[in-house]
Amino acid sequence: MKLKELNNVTLIGLGLLGGSLGLSIARSMHNVKRIGYSHRETTRTKAISAGIVDSITTNLADSVANAQLIILCSPIGTFKTILTEIKDRLQPGAIITDVGSTKVLPNNWAKKYLPKDVTFIGSHPMAGSEQRGLDFSRADLFDHAPCIITPNKTSPSKDILLLKRFWEEIGMRVSTMTPLQHDKVLAQISHMPHALAVALINSTPKDQALLCGKGFLDTSRVASGDESVWGDIFMSNAKNTDQAIGRLINELTRIQKALKSPDHKQINNLLCKAKDKRNNLVNQKIRRKELPL
Amino acid sequence: MKLKELNNVTLIGLGLLGGSLGLSIARSMHNVKRIGYSHRETTRTKAISAGIVDSITTNLADSVANAQLIILCSPIGTFKTILTEIKDRLQPGAIITDVGSTKVLPNNWAKKYLPKDVTFIGSHPMAGSEQRGLDFSRADLFDHAPCIITPNKTSPSKDILLLKRFWEEIGMRVSTMTPLQHDKVLAQISHMPHALAVALINSTPKDQALLCGKGFLDTSRVASGDESVWGDIFMSNAKNTDQAIGRLINELTRIQKALKSPDHKQINNLLCKAKDKRNNLVNQKIRRKELPL
Numbered sequence: 001m002k003l004k005e006l007n008n009v010t011l012i013g014l015g016l017l018g019g020s021l022g023l024s025i026a027r028s029m030h031n032v033k034r035i036g037y038s039h040r041e042t043t044r045t046k047a048i049s050a051g052i053v054d055s056i057t058t059n060l061a062d063s064v065a066n067a068q069l070i071i072l073c074s075p076i077g078t079f080k081t082i083l084t085e086i087k088d089r090l091q092p093g094a095i096i097t098d099v100g101s102t103k104v105l106p107n108n109w110a111k112k113y114l115p116k117d118v119t120f121i122g123s124h125p126m127a128g129s130e131q132r133g134l135d136f137s138r139a140d141l142f143d144h145a146p147c148i149i150t151p152n153k154t155s156p157s158k159d160i161l162l163l164k165r166f167w168e169e170i171g172m173r174v175s176t177m178t179p180l181q182h183d184k185v186l187a188q189i190s191h192m193p194h195a196l197a198v199a200l201i202n203s204t205p206k207d208q209a210l211l212c213g214k215g216f217l218d219t220s221r222v223a224s225g226d227e228s229v230w231g232d233i234f235m236s237n238a239k240n241t242d243q244a245i246g247r248l249i250n251e252l253t254r255i256q257k258a259l260k261s262p263d264h265k266q267i268n269n270l271l272c273k274a275k276d277k278r279n280n281l282v283n284q285k286i287r288r289k290e291l292p293l
Numbered sequence: 294m295k296l297k298e299l300n301n302v303t304l305i306g307l308g309l310l311g312g313s314l315g316l317s318i319a320r321s322m323h324n325v326k327r328i329g330y331s332h333r334e335t336t337r338t339k340a341i342s343a344g345i346v347d348s349i350t351t352n353l354a355d356s357v358a359n360a361q362l363i364i365l366c367s368p369i370g371t372f373k374t375i376l377t378e379i380k381d382r383l384q385p386g387a388i389i390t391d392v393g394s395t396k397v398l399p400n401n402w403a404k405k406y407l408p409k410d411v412t413f414i415g416s417h418p419m420a421g422s423e424q425r426g427l428d429f430s431r432a433d434l435f436d437h438a439p440c441i442i443t444p445n446k447t448s449p450s451k452d453i454l455l456l457k458r459f460w461e462e463i464g465m466r467v468s469t470m471t472p473l474q475h476d477k478v479l480a481q482i483s484h485m486p487h488a489l490a491v492a493l494i495n496s497t498p499k500d501q502a503l504l505c506g507k508g509f510l511d512t513s514r515v516a517s518g519d520e521s522v523w524g525d526i527f528m529s530n531a532k533n534t535d536q537a538i539g540r541l542i543n544e545l546t547r548i549q550k551a552l553k554s555p556d557h558k559q560i561n562n563l564l565c566k567a568k569d570k571r572n573n574l575v576n577q578k579i580r581r582k583e584l585p586l
Contacts, residue, residue: 126506146504175504188497189505193512196489198567199544201574203537204481209574211439211468212482213419215515217578219486222508223571227564234560238552244496245549249542251492256538259531267527271520274491278516281494281502285510 001068001093001158003165006032010067012060012082013074014038014047016128017099019137021073022052024170027139037063046134061089069166071123072098072106077232079106083113092117095159099125101186102236103150103179119159122150122179124186125172132226140171144289147172148186150179173288187240188247194230195245197223294361294386294451296458299325303360305353305375306367307331307340309421310392312430314366315345317463320432330356339427354382362459364416365391365399370525372399376406385410388452392418394479395529396443396472412452415443415472417479418465425519433464437582440465443472466581480533481540487523488538490516 009025009032011018018036025032036053037060038044044056057063064070064086072079079098090096096118098106103122110120127145128136147167151160160176167174177185197220201209209216234241258266285291302318302325304311315327329346330353331337337349350356357363357379365372372391383389389411391399396415403413420438421429440460444453457467470478490513494502502509527534551559578584 126504145506148504185501185504188501189509193493193509195545195548196493197512198564199541199548200486200489201567201571202563203540203544206570206574208478208481209570210577211419211441211478212574213438216482216486217575217584218511218514219490220567220571221511223564223567224575225564225568227561227568230564231557231561234552234564235555235557238555242549242552245545245552247496248492249545251496252488252538252542255488255492256535259527259535259538262528262531264524264528268520268524270495271491271516271518271523271527274494274513274516275518275520277499277502278494278513281499281505282510282517284503291510 001162003162003169004031006068006162006166008033008035008067008069010035010037010063010070011053012037012063012070012072013078014043014052014134015073016132016134016136016141017125018071018073019047019050019052019134020128020139020141021071021099021170022047023137023139024142026051028169028171035063035067043134050134050137052134052137060085064094065089065091067091067094070094070096072096072100075229075232076100076102076106076236080109080113083109087114090115090118094118095163096120097123097149097163099123101190101233103182105236107150107152107179119156121155121160121163122182123163123167124148124150124182125167125170143171145172146290147174148182149174149176150182151176152179173290183237184240187237187244191233191237191241192244192248194222194225195234195241196248197221294455296455296462297324299361299455299459301326301328301360301362303328303330303356303363304346305330305356305363305365306371307336307345307427308366309425309427309429309434310418311364311366312340312343312345312427313421313432313434314364314392314463315340316430316432317435319344321462321464328356328360336427343427343430345427345430353378357387358382358384360384360387363387363389365389365393368522368525369393369395369399369529373402373406376402380407383408383411387411388456389413390416390442390456392416394483394526396475398529400443400445400472412449414448414453414456415475416456416460417441417443417475418460418463436464438465439583440467441475442467442469443475444469445472466583476530477533480530480537484526484530484534485537485541487515487518488527488534489541490514
């Protein structure tokens with residue numbers, strides 16, 4: 001299947017990501033019919049009136065019956081149930097993907113529950129997360145942001161290509177990894193930093209925090225994320241997150257050692273290395289248009 | 294001395310903080326004459342043409358001869374030399390303060406080098422830090438931001454009150470601590486979070502960081518700060534910063550333990566506690582107008 005042959009997409013779960021995806025598809029793929037599923041009536045009503053989907057159903061299995069591409073946009077914790085409920089109604093050749101933040105478990109579940117004549121390839125579009133719910137949906141949420149797709153060794157290359165082209169059409173910069181690689185990398189760049197923000201807040205007495213400046217607020221920002229979403233992410237990537245926290249503690253211990261010596265030169269080296277590395281990162285992100293100038 | 298009797302202020306060092314202070318004073322205290330000192334000729338020329346000060350001198354000792362209030366706005370590393378150079382030209386009753394990020398060392402130096410008939414009380418206006426230099430000066434840099442002043446037990450209460458009123462007139466929310474308390478609190482809310490951002494960046498391989506989203510960029514933002522400024526801060530508050538890093542590592546270890554168990558409920562508890570605590574903090578900052586709505 002080529003991207004221009006894609007006519008039927010089903011979005012399961014219509015929160016911030018599912019809703020924004022509906023708007024993005026409408027913006028960039030005019031001949032795609034978008035079918036939505038949500039278990040909440042208020043969400044279903046809003047999704048139709050806001051033009052998030054073309055039609056909506058209250059029956060999960062029905063929602064996938066004609067779909068060439070099915071995208072799970074609900075929390076990871078719901079995937080097992082959803083896969084079990086839709087598995088007998090999928091068209092042969094259908095591609096199933098998701099937008100979850102960890103990829104090993106969904107990939108294992110798909111292998112276990114889905115029939116052999118469909119393809120599951122996980123996706124992780126890395127955009128938006130603090131605001132929740134359909135109301136915050138934006139057609140440009142995914143523009144220029146990174147998306148990681150995670151085929152395994154049995155994934156047909158034509159399906160990998162279709163999925164890659166789909167996210168690129170949405171406006172994303174796509175890279176490819178195995179589910180295992182993905183979860184290891186994400187532990188380092190997302191799950192451990194979240195743990196770190198949580199630890200920072202939890203180790204700071206309230207009255208002291210009140211005196212903080214903008215730096216502390218930025219460093220701790222992600223700790224305001226929803227605990228049920230992040231609890232699921234942590235538990236579904238526990239080992240990698242634990243190891244990434246271990247590497248962070250090693251670096252913190254190097255700083256402690258230099259402070260105790262005291263070794264001013266080593267402190268400056270560590271600070272300088274971090275400053276240069278971060279400035280280079282920001283400049284590369286600006287060149288790639290992931291960040292504004 | 295009452296605030297309205299304050300007519301002569303000397304600013305030593307005209308970077309972002311000294312420059313912004315010059316503009317703030319002009320905005321809110323019309324009868325104050327601002328004298329500036331900078332060792333760089335380009336800075337001196339700019340300071341006059343941008344209206345940062347009313348007059349400028351190339352001689353450090355001369356700059357304080359008529360001042361009722363002297364504010365050290367140069368890096369902490371320069372304080373010892375400055376105090377030695379100005380000590381014989383200060384007016385009896387003059388108040389000397391600074392804008393440095395640690396307070397114990399400046400307070401000790403002042404005790405050692407300054408004559409008995411002047412008062413040193415440290416100040417820490419907590420505003421602006423990433424951009425450096427006079428060119429970024431803004432009259433509103435200090436508006437609504439916290440300022441901590443750090444008298445010791447021998448500081449005359451009339452001088453404490455004058456300094457408090459001065460920063461309030463600049464637009465700041467002033468609180469008072471001993472130098473010791475200040476350095477302990479700042480280690481927790483500023484110096485340790487900086488160490489943490491540095492450790493995050495240094496523990497993340499370049500190619501992985503490139504895939505990061507906005508969360509990682511925010512969590513690591515302060516690591517882009519100047520290494521010489523932060524190296525000085527770290528070394529002048531080494532013990533407290535080391536201890537604050539220790540408390541952070543304890544919290545990180547609690548998360549690791551819950552991940553290893555695995556204890557989903559404990560993970561959710563830690564995440565929920567952090568979320569509530571941070572959201573309360575942000576709401577209080579909004580009520581105090583330190584953050585926009």
